[in-house]
Amino acid sequence: MNENYFAKLNAINVNDKTEKKGKLTYLSWAWAWGEIKKLYPDATYTIYENKDGWCYHTDGKTAWVKTGVTVNGIEYIEYLPVMDAYNKSIPLDKVTSFDVNKTIQRSLTKACARHGLGLYIYAGEDLPECEEQKPEPKPEPKKETVEIPAKCEKCGNTILPVMHEGKKFTGEQIIRSSKKKFGKALCWDCAMKANEN
Numbered sequence: 001m002n003e004n005y006f007a008k009l010n011a012i013n014v015n016d017k018t019e020k021k022g023k024l025t026y027l028s029w030a031w032a033w034g035e036i037k038k039l040y041p042d043a044t045y046t047i048y049e050n051k052d053g054w055c056y057h058t059d060g061k062t063a064w065v066k067t068g069v070t071v072n073g074i075e076y077i078e079y080l081p082v083m084d085a086y087n088k089s090i091p092l093d094k095v096t097s098f099d100v101n102k103t104i105q106r107s108l109t110k111a112c113a114r115h116g117l118g119l120y121i122y123a124g125e126d127l128p129e130c131e132e133q134k135p136e137p138k139p140e141p142k143k144e145t146v147e148i149p150a151k152c153e154k155c156g157n158t159i160l161p162v163m164h165e166g167k168k169f170t171g172e173q174i175i176r177s178s179k180k181k182f183g184k185a186l187c188w189d190c191a192m193k194a195n196e197n
């Protein structure tokens with residue numbers, strides 16, 4: 001296969017498919033897997049059992065899962081401790097099947113990320129565990145308030161969100177950019193026409 005499958009998966013926007021719980025960002029496994037299968041119908045995943053056939057592994061103190069996702073003939077394996085929402089391993093005697101199931105899904109999703117899908121949401125996770133890095137407080141940029149819904153100052157139609165080349169532009173974004181470019185709030189069509197002139 002000539003296409004760069006990693007780049008293709010990496011380019012998918014996952015922002016509105018994530019959920020924050022405690023310190024962790026979750027990407028929906030069902031959604032991630034659906035996206036991969038749409039593009040690569042041959043993709044497979046494996047939940048590796050231990051020698052007793054359990055779907056998690058343990059050293060007697062903590063537990064972890066091992067999962068693999070194969071896309072395009074390449075398998076990425078992910079080991080993930082069974083953790084609480086604060087990134088702390090749950091002691092073995094407190095681990096529930098619900099925790100294990102959640103960890104399997106998270107581990108599979110992370111294996112998908114190694115193939116590119118949503119990789120960027122894990123970028124902040126390699127920080128030292130005990131110390132959370134505090135970003136420098138940035139002064140809030142002053143934003144001109146924009147009223148939604150707004151009418152196009154040219155044709156008078158309500159400015160609606162638009163899908164363009166696979167990207168979604170909200171009414172607010174359209175208004176902001178047309179105000180910046182043309183000095184007035186324009187709908188998508190009028191802004192396109194103004195662009196041509």
Ligand SMILES: [Zn+2]
Pocket residue numbers: 152153154155156157186187188189190191
């Ligand atoms: Zn218009």
